Amino acid sequence: MDNKQPFDLHGFFRNYLMTDNEALIERLVECSRLEKRKKGEILFSPGVTCSSTIFLLDGVIKTYIRSPDGTENTLAFLFRPGTCVAMHEDMINIPKTWCKTMSPCTLIEMSPGPYELADEFPELWKHLVTGWRPFYYGMMDKLRVGYTLTAKERYLWFMDKYAPIIDYVPQAEIARFLGIKxxxxxxxxNELAEEGRDQS
Amino acid sequence: MKIEKPYDISKILHDLFISDDEEMISAVASHCHIVTKEKGDTIWAPGATEDSTTILLDGVVKTFILSPDGTENTMTFWFKPGTFICPTKEMINIPEIWCVALTQCTLIEMVGTSPYKMAEDIPVLWKEIILGTLPFAVRIMEKARVGYTxxxxxxxxxxxxxxxxxxxxxxxxxxxxxxxxxxxxxxxxxxxxxxxxxxxxxx
Incomplete structure (x- = not known):
């Protein structure tokens, strides 16, 4: 992203939704703010009263559930530019999901978001269905990995899936995410390094 | 949701869906069938070649992921009449999810199409899909919270x-x-x- 140019929100939404509906693009731009966030900032947390929508432009964020002792149990690390996290308030408040930045991030934050705007612009319902799939696959894939792979295979899966951000995630957090001591x-x-397979 | 017998697909869809769009409901109903599953019958499984659409009318089903030793790791149990589950084939095949009847069940199944395919022509269905299947996502995440907290x-x-x-x-x-x-x-x-x-x- 070129920091010297103002970010083109119109162009972003036009490309993202592949739409020519100018009224919709205008409304989304009106509801959006481009934000620079520092590492460690909370993006949403239980107790919200409306949905929360974030488009990640750069940086790393994570969604997690807190244990009573403050442990952050990561559901997913998100880092691909253009990732949309559109959380209905029930998906934040019922499972008590938190989201925070793990590095400095550039985000588009929307309020109100697509859940509130979709009755006015019904094509947004389709984007909510399709846009939500990567989040669903991520969550389900992690369950499958936990139930079906050995510790070493789980770590190889992590290295493959999260290769670009492996240096941002502390080892203790990787261990907890994968359910490995x-x-x-x-x-x-060490084993992988001896085999010449650990790239990190 | 209270569902009375004898089962009337059109009435059930009216009660289930947020929209009262008659055209949408009759189009969906025309692809729906009532089926009975016996205890232990598979409703969907990895290797699915089509999207699956299920509305539970009575009975209990569970969704699970199999461990290599055959352990069935339950994601959730479904029993509320009117539970609407419509995974695409990718949603079944990528995480390798099974869905099996735990008791004898009566279900509405869609044949030859899915809400996703129909929504391309009847966009109001997108809203029904996202809001109708939200409880599935919330329940899986809630189980994670319960486990962690x-x-x-x-x-x-x-x-x-x-x-x-x-x-x-x-x-x-x-x-x-x-x-x-x-x-x-x-x-x-x-x-x-x-x-x-x-x-x-x-x-």
Missing amino acids: PQSLSRIR | MDAKDRYLWFLNTFRPIADIIPQNEIALYLGIQPQSLSRIRTELAEEQGDAPSK
Whole structure:
């Protein structure tokens, strides 16, 4: 992204939705703010009273559930530019989902978001269905990985899936995300290094 | 949602959907059939070549992921009449999800098309899909919260509260697996609760 040029929100939404509906694009631009966030900022948390919508332009964010002792149990790390996180308030408040930045990030934050605007612009309902799929696949894939792969295979899956951000995520957090004891993860990393497979 | 017998697909769709669009409802209804599944029948499984559309009318089904040793790791149990589940074939095949009848069930299934395909011509269906299937996503995420935030006894109390009408249908070892509790710990918890409440554990 060229920081010297103002970001073209119109162009972003036109390309993202592949639409020529100017009234819709105008409304989305009106509801959107381009935000620079520092590392560690909370983007949404339980107790919201409306949906929360974020388009990630650069940086890394995570969604997680907090244990009573403050442990952050990551549901997904999100880092691909253009990732849309459109969370209905029930998806934040019922499972008590948090979202925060893991690095400095550039985001488009929308309020009101597509859930509130879709009755006015029904084509947004389709985008909510299709836009939500990557989040669903991510969540389900992690379940499958947890149930079907060995610790070493889980770490290889992580390295493959999250290769671009592997240096942003502390080892202890990777271990917890994969359900591996930290000392086992160290052992696996040593084994992979000996085999010449650990790229991080 | 209360669904009365004899089952009337058009009336059920009227009650299920937010929209009253007659054209949409009759178009959907024309592809729907009422089917009965026996206990243990598969409703969908990895390798699906079509999207699956299910509206549960009565009975209990579960969705799960298989471990290599054959353990069925339940994601959730479905029992509320009117539960609407419509995974695309990718949603079944990528995470390798199974859906099986735990009891005899009556379902509405769509044949030859899916809400996703129909929505291309009837856009109002997109809203029904996203809001109708939201409980599925919320329930899976809620189970993650319960696992991360509650001790074993609270997890069992949450299970009893959430799944009360079917708590007697699910074998104890399956409840233990679902909640991530050792079977012997679940027995101890059930005994404790029975003593606290003067309430005999169900058989």
